Amino acid sequence: KAGVTQTPRYLIKTRGQQVTLSCSPISGHRSVSWYQQTPGQGLQFLFEYFSETQRNKGNFPGRFSGRQFSNSRSEMNVSTLELGDSALYLCASSSTTGQTGNTIYFGEGSWLTVV
Amino acid sequence: KNQVEQSPQSLIILEGKNCTLQCNYTVSPFSNLRWYKQDTGRGPVSLTIMTFSENTKSNGRYTATLDADTKQSSLHITASQLSDSASYICVVANGATNKLIFGTGTLLAVQP
Numbered sequence: 001k002a003g004v005t006q007t008p009r010y011l012i013k014t015r016g017q018q019v020t021l022s023c024s025p026i027s028g029h030r031s032v033s034w035y036q037q038t039p040g041q042g043l044q045f046l047f048e049y050f051s052e053t054q055r056n057k058g059n060f061p062g063r064f065s066g067r068q069f070s071n072s073r074s075e076m077n078v079s080t081l082e083l084g085d086s087a088l089y090l091c092a093s094s095s096t097t098g099q100t101g102n103t104i105y106f107g108e109g110s111w112l113t114v115v
Numbered sequence: 116k117n118q119v120e121q122s123p124q125s126l127i128i129l130e131g132k133n134c135t136l137q138c139n140y141t142v143s144p145f146s147n148l149r150w151y152k153q154d155t156g157r158g159p160v161s162l163t164i165m166t167f168s169e170n171t172k173s174n175g176r177y178t179a180t181l182d183a184d185t186k187q188s189s190l191h192i193t194a195s196q197l198s199d200s201a202s203y204i205c206v207v208a209n210g211a212t213n214k215l216i217f218g219t220g221t222l223l224a225v226q227p
Contacts, residue, residue: 004158042219043159043204056213090158106158
């Protein structure tokens with residue numbers, strides 16, 4: 001079956017702009033999580049959605065937001081982009097909520113460069 | 116403080132050799148520990164998941180061990196192949212917050 005699909009794969013934005021990234025989870029998976037990965041920080045948890053509700057949130061400013069649709073597809077938005085937002089944004093899906101005990105499947109990521 | 120530390124940061128080995136990667140954590144309460152393999156420019160792929168009661172789990176040439184008492188885990192790679200070149204990330208789940216805490220990874224390079 002198809003894996004986790006993220007779009008776009010690469011994008012370049014200017015400081016101050018906003019960006020929306022999309023994620024389609026594995027069919028049947030209702031939990032979608034987002035992560036930011038930078039070379040120095042590793043993977044940092046942004047938020048998790050399950051059945052259109054945010055279930056968990058990391059320590060990121062309010063400029064980072066997300067949502068999940070009834071078909072489990074998810075989007076994340078970053079407003080007022082800063083240079084430090086340049087990173088690989090990874091989406092992951094799993095069959096149930098919470099991040100304990102379940103195999104989590106990652107997408108290939110969206111590479112965001114802010115100039 | 117919930118932390119996951121991995122060592123070494125990077126490692127170079129010759130094809131066919133074995134290697135062991137280390138992971139120490141201070142996450143509490145502990146729920147489970149995962150090892151992921153991430154190829155350059157790709158998303159991480161799950162190798163193993165271990166709970167408190169499991170002290171070893173294998174996935175092909177990859178064998179993970181867990182000592183919950185000392186809060187240490189290791190990932191042993193047997194008979195390395197060029198395709199094993201990747202970053203290996205240790206992840207520990209916090210049983211209270213349901214959050215995953217990621218290590219910064221060990222970058223492995225397998226040379227012919």
